[in-house]
Amino acid sequence: MATMNIIQAVNNALHLAMSRTDDLVILGEDVGKFGGVFRATVGLQEEFGEDRVIDTPLAEAGIIGAAIGMSLYGVKAVAEIQFSDFIFPAYDQIVNELAKFRYRSGGEYPCPMVIRTPVGGGIRGGHYHSQSPESVFVHHAGLVVVAPSNPYDAKGLLLAAIESDDPVMVLEPKRIYRGPDHGKNWGNHPLGQVPEDYFTVPIGKASIARELKGQGVPVTILTYGAMVHTCGKAAEMAAAEGVDVEIVDLRSLLPYDLDAIVQSAKKTGRVVVANEAPRTCGYAAEIVSLVMEHCFDWLEAPVTRVPGYDPPSPYPLEFAYLPDAGRVLKAVKDVAHYA
Amino acid sequence: MATMNIIQAVNNALHLAMSRTDDLVILGEDVGKFGGVFRATVGLQEEFGEDRVIDTPLAEAGIIGAAIGMSLYGVKAVAEIQFSDFIFPAYDQIVNELAKFRYRSGGEYPCPMVIRTPVGGGIRGGHYHSQSPESVFVHHAGLVVVAPSNPYDAKGLLLAAIESDDPVMVLEPKRIYRGPDHGKNWGNHPLGQVPEDYFTVPIGKASIARELKGQGVPVTILTYGAMVHTCGKAAEMAAAEGVDVEIVDLRSLLPYDLDAIVQSAKKTGRVVVANEAPRTCGYAAEIVSLVMEHCFDWLEAPVTRVPGYDPPSPYPLEFAYLPDAGRVLKAVKDVAHYA
Amino acid sequence: MTKAPQADTPTVSTKLMQVMTPNGKVVDKKFLASMPQEDIVRLYEAMLVQRVYDERMIKMQRQGRLGFYLACTGEEACAYGPAYALEDKDWFYPAYREPGIALWRGMPFQAWVDNMVGNCDDPVKGRQMPVHWTAREQNIVSISSPVGTQIPQATGSAYASKLRGDGAVSICFFGEGTSSEGDFHVGLNFAGVWKAPAIFFCRNNGYAISTPYEKTTATEHIALRAHGYGIRGQVVDGNDVLAVIKAVREAADWARQGKGPTLIEAKTYRLAAHSTSDDPKGYRLEKEEAMWRKRCPIKRLKIWLEKEGLWDDDKEQACIEAASDRIIAALQVAESKPHPELDTMFNEVFADVPDHLRRQHEALQAHLESGTADYQPR
Amino acid sequence: MTKAPQADTPTVSTKLMQVMTPNGKVVDKKFLASMPQEDIVRLYEAMLVQRVYDERMIKMQRQGRLGFYLACTGEEACAYGPAYALEDKDWFYPAYREPGIALWRGMPFQAWVDNMVGNCDDPVKGRQMPVHWTAREQNIVSISSPVGTQIPQATGSAYASKLRGDGAVSICFFGEGTSSEGDFHVGLNFAGVWKAPAIFFCRNNGYAISTPYEKTTATEHIALRAHGYGIRGQVVDGNDVLAVIKAVREAADWARQGKGPTLIEAKTYRLAAHSTSDDPKGYRLEKEEAMWRKRCPIKRLKIWLEKEGLWDDDKEQACIEAASDRIIAALQVAESKPHPELDTMFNEVFADVPDHLRRQHEALQAHLESGTADYQPR
Ligand SMILES: Cc1ncc(C[n+]2csc(CCOP(=O)(O)OP(=O)(O)O)c2C)c(N)n1
Numbered sequence A, B: 001m002a003t004m005n006i007i008q009a010v011n012n013a014l015h016l017a018m019s020r021t022d023d024l025v026i027l028g029e030d031v032g033k034f035g036g037v038f039r040a041t042v043g044l045q046e047e048f049g050e051d052r053v054i055d056t057p058l059a060e061a062g063i064i065g066a067a068i069g070m071s072l073y074g075v076k077a078v079a080e081i082q083f084s085d086f087i088f089p090a091y092d093q094i095v096n097e098l099a100k101f102r103y104r105s106g107g108e109y110p111c112p113m114v115i116r117t118p119v120g121g122g123i124r125g126g127h128y129h130s131q132s133p134e135s136v137f138v139h140h141a142g143l144v145v146v147a148p149s150n151p152y153d154a155k156g157l158l159l160a161a162i163e164s165d166d167p168v169m170v171l172e173p174k175r176i177y178r179g180p181d182h183g184k185n186w187g188n189h190p191l192g193q194v195p196e197d198y199f200t201v202p203i204g205k206a207s208i209a210r211e212l213k214g215q216g217v218p219v220t221i222l223t224y225g226a227m228v229h230t231c232g233k234a235a236e237m238a239a240a241e242g243v244d245v246e247i248v249d250l251r252s253l254l255p256y257d258l259d260a261i262v263q264s265a266k267k268t269g270r271v272v273v274a275n276e277a278p279r280t281c282g283y284a285a286e287i288v289s290l291v292m293e294h295c296f297d298w299l300e301a302p303v304t305r306v307p308g309y310d311p312p313s314p315y316p317l318e319f320a321y322l323p324d325a326g327r328v329l330k331a332v333k334d335v336a337h338y339a
Numbered sequence C, D: 001m002t003k004a005p006q007a008d009t010p011t012v013s014t015k016l017m018q019v020m021t022p023n024g025k026v027v028d029k030k031f032l033a034s035m036p037q038e039d040i041v042r043l044y045e046a047m048l049v050q051r052v053y054d055e056r057m058i059k060m061q062r063q064g065r066l067g068f069y070l071a072c073t074g075e076e077a078c079a080y081g082p083a084y085a086l087e088d089k090d091w092f093y094p095a096y097r098e099p100g101i102a103l104w105r106g107m108p109f110q111a112w113v114d115n116m117v118g119n120c121d122d123p124v125k126g127r128q129m130p131v132h133w134t135a136r137e138q139n140i141v142s143i144s145s146p147v148g149t150q151i152p153q154a155t156g157s158a159y160a161s162k163l164r165g166d167g168a169v170s171i172c173f174f175g176e177g178t179s180s181e182g183d184f185h186v187g188l189n190f191a192g193v194w195k196a197p198a199i200f201f202c203r204n205n206g207y208a209i210s211t212p213y214e215k216t217t218a219t220e221h222i223a224l225r226a227h228g229y230g231i232r233g234q235v236v237d238g239n240d241v242l243a244v245i246k247a248v249r250e251a252a253d254w255a256r257q258g259k260g261p262t263l264i265e266a267k268t269y270r271l272a273a274h275s276t277s278d279d280p281k282g283y284r285l286e287k288e289e290a291m292w293r294k295r296c297p298i299k300r301l302k303i304w305l306e307k308e309g310l311w312d313d314d315k316e317q318a319c320i321e322a323a324s325d326r327i328i329a330a331l332q333v334a335e336s337k338p339h340p341e342l343d344t345m346f347n348e349v350f351a352d353v354p355d356h357l358r359r360q361h362e363a364l365q366a367h368l369e370s371g372t373a374d375y376q377p378r
């Protein structure tokens, strides 16, 4: 066991994976000599050489397109997109090509590979360094999408992604990359205790980030990524007001863990879905619909979203824009006291 | 009044709009000499010249990027993307640029323009000529998205789009482009009675495509585009089984007509949302969530989606894949008889 | 600042590489001599057969027996040439107008026809339109409709083969219209930096559907773009199958020597309509078509073969009839086969079928059994 | 097939255009003579002032007073040259490293500084990071972070001005790293076909963050890409403001004559870090930086100005001090202003605020009033 932040956990995972096979490469803008703008790939080029840790030209469509070709050929790529805000030049390659290769080729050309990209706000990046675009990838079948919230999951999910036979997008919560109290008032992001050896976290399984204490009105929060910690803080505040919160950390956005969602929703009958992405057609809408479809008779209150606001994130007003613990708390109390 | 199909209505609208100002251009692949692969722009280049009706090189990012630049300069563009399946090379220009220009420039550089693109299946196009990608555009604030279901709305909404001060995407339901019974068993798509003169249909307003008859269990269907007709057929079948269906044709996907949605949902308490796009994170999920949030206490049954299946559309199995009247009927009966 | 050119400095040649003129006159005797005569006959036959297939399929489509077809009439040399020139281990990224690659390299003929119908034996399991086949055994990558996406992918495969040191080359096909897409640029630029063993084969057939070359780009030759990526460029007569073979061989040698990619521009002409959904009458002149018909890749080879006594009208007739019978029979077989199974709609989206797709599959199954479904299985 | 070159056939010149060498030696007397001396002094002053601003701002950022900054140190000539060379009616599409365009063309200085802080008077209303300003009055289009998107947009503006026949030119700036994006390709290709009055100004400063030129592309000059679009190409010494002016003027003349776009590649060097988030020590050598410091665009002009008696140390000192005082004062003013109003988060997303955004605005308002919000207005 070692104490790691998410960046260290990612870096550690990449070192382990690269050591296990020669048919694995890392590519992206500034990932080599510089070690990535968030330093997630530091030391890898030194250890594995320029041929396997590649500083690419500045072109996301080229990064993903080339990674697809490598994967088809049998060399798996872990591509880094510097910020998820810059992934859209590769959108066609991802949703029309990567997502569909196995299906459209009758199974002849599967295309397993990994895309790592930092998501979310809280680093004063303005609206071009803060986006949370998960729903526009989840919508296109063929892509696995995971979103770790802590160093342990960041490592375990990344290694599972690299093992997977599917293309996997790993959405890394950049505002908690470096451990506790990065950002403002976001609750605790403890450094994680992470095994140094190889392990995986199963894709498609949620985890319970906070269990019911048995005191007060029970409420479920379904969330993921950095928001898990914001919700944790809200849950503490709610406890003081007689509301007992279970937090389900979805971890895997597609496939999602329907059992975990349904189990918690049926247990409490009161559900809040919290995420950072814009509300309209965001991932939270899908979760609301799933709860509607599978738990209607159990619901004591409308399933309530606490998502990001729709407009692009502003700069100095960022901390008004991002869903904070107070907003989650309000929704939790609203559903707890709904009558 | 004239009898028109959707293509003719679109063509007629473009002729009228182009005549009203010199600062309007049409551009896209094959839109000029050939008149577009669906013939929506036939005759326009002859009338308005090659400078204003432009056959572009084959590059969607170029079409949208250049159209943005024209619009910033004060020349409005109506860009055609040949199939919405091919819009993704322009995704970055649309969601990171077009959608955000007014906001990010403090209002100094608004960017009103129009993107017309055919959507949906039913023409035996396989999964690269059948997509319905509305949700991945609606999710990015700044874009107006409309989806006509008939020749009258196709003309009126397109002219409203051209008048609008916002960027507007017009999603044209290609399988009913040419009038009745195009496709298989899709219900009636009557040719429309359309005024030949200039008129607009207001953006942001739904219409009632079928009213309650007052006999049987009342059910609301919220839908748009080609599915309006599929739902019409389902409604007729349902009537025979004692279910009274109101169909709300949303017409405008963003902004959406919340009043119309809420009014109908509260009236019936039983709601089906039908659309062609893939289920997971599709537009229907947003509508379900809105009904959840605004009508919870009125609901007699879970709001039920009849969307497309998630995988890419197949070719010979297309008519198994697309939501047909039978699937809508089943959902209607399920919510009608929910207890 | 300019360095002296080195032996492995890539050059860009816009001189039309030719082995044989449209009149069958040999202008590159040395290259011709290097080609086994029986191979030339085989190539001729294959192209002729392809022409027959295309004509028959278009007729079938008109009769409503096919949903869609897209011919390579006039451009046969651009598929059969490269297919012949390269090795078994090499990888192919076709566009949609190179069936010849598959047929030459041994994709089962019936599988190709099954794909046109989308039946249960279609290699892509009825999941794509006709003409979007795949052939894993032959290292031919799955075709998709969005044009140009295959270009950076080919760069990636070429890089992977370089990393492994297996000596394979990846060749990628696309039209001159497609060369306007951003993917062209990123694919070639990455390949240049990586000195990837890739060949980018641009079929310049003058049109992108209705859009003529001069509306696609203002450059005289697509091959000139090689300058911008520091890679080799070569213009070749795309209607001269021997010249195409020569150009591809040179490019493959260059690549295998570790010197990087080549952009080949093959000048040709789309004698047919873009596809069965198109009619060129609206946008181009019969005169232009007639001029290019004279430059037909099959015709010129025939003149030469006949002169050499390697071919005659009887052989021609027999070849055409056999091809015609073959394709008609294969289509009948294809039509007699059932649709793909329902589960092909839900499996192979992911490696395993996830729960949410399993639920969708079950719902569809129940719907079909309910008797209210539009779809009737065949 | 090759046509005789015509008077208006675009040419591609990779010869480094220079007016003045790094030592201040004049190599193009004719061009120099065409420049009013007082303008040269003004240009020198402006570049010197810019250098001071950049240095001060970086310091402020280190002190935590700015969230982010990005300097143009060493590349001042690439902004001030074009800003000087073009007319009021012309349109500018900057990247993020050309503040000089705004300051030269009359964007209010305080507005530029307000943007660094994102206060209520920031022209973009605090909606973007520092360095992403806009200046409508000056025809300078809003900057966005995603690189290269402005390239096809500039083509569109150029086309619109051609359509209107107003004689304006659109100029677009981007780095050599950015020239790898697909948008570069589509933007230049469209401009070539349309003969749009556009100038594509590529600042080749050797690096894209940490990525050196040789990992960006294998071509010797970005300007060579002009071949692939049938447009003019010109390499210029980007550290020679007079040469930059000459190159841009020639390109503008060419464009205004209806002959189409030019791709200008300005060879320069990013003396600073990429931004305040970067430290170049990890990826390049001090030796290289030192070599380029000798080629500094300000230094060479100073040598010449002093020789001509147009500048001296006193003037230099006074200029630097005034600039330093000015920016420090402006930053203090900027910091004293409140944040933008809350409604800037919801308005100007659309022309009118739609209901769903109005509801979101109201919810936020209520949340802030509840006392549980993280955010505290300033
Ligand atoms: C991204 C994308 N945009 C548009 C289309 C529609 N389309 C199909 S083929 C074609 C023309 C292609 O021309 P070219 O590349 O010259 O190839 P050719 O058909 O001449 O062989 C177009 C516009 C598409 N398939 N993909």
Ligand SMILES: Cc1ncc(C[n+]2csc(CCOP(=O)(O)OP(=O)(O)O)c2C)c(N)n1
Pocket (backbone or CB within 6 Å): A029, A058, A082, A086, A089, D097, D145, D146, D147, D174, D175, D176, D177, D178, D179, D203, D205, D207, D208, D209, D270, D274
């Ligand atoms: C589409 C996109 N990808 C990545 C980035 C991150 N990024 C910002 S600047 C930069 C390097 C740009 O280099 P260059 O174009 O040479 O301009 P320079 O900074 O040298 O002036 C990168 C990779 C971005 N802003 N946009």
Ligand SMILES: [Mg+2]
Pocket (backbone or CB within 6 Å): C175, C176, C177, C203, C204, C205, C206, C207, C208, C209
């Ligand atoms: Mg073509």
Ligand SMILES: [Mg+2]
Pocket (backbone or CB within 6 Å): D175, D176, D177, D203, D204, D205, D206, D207, D208, D209
């Ligand atoms: Mg640079």
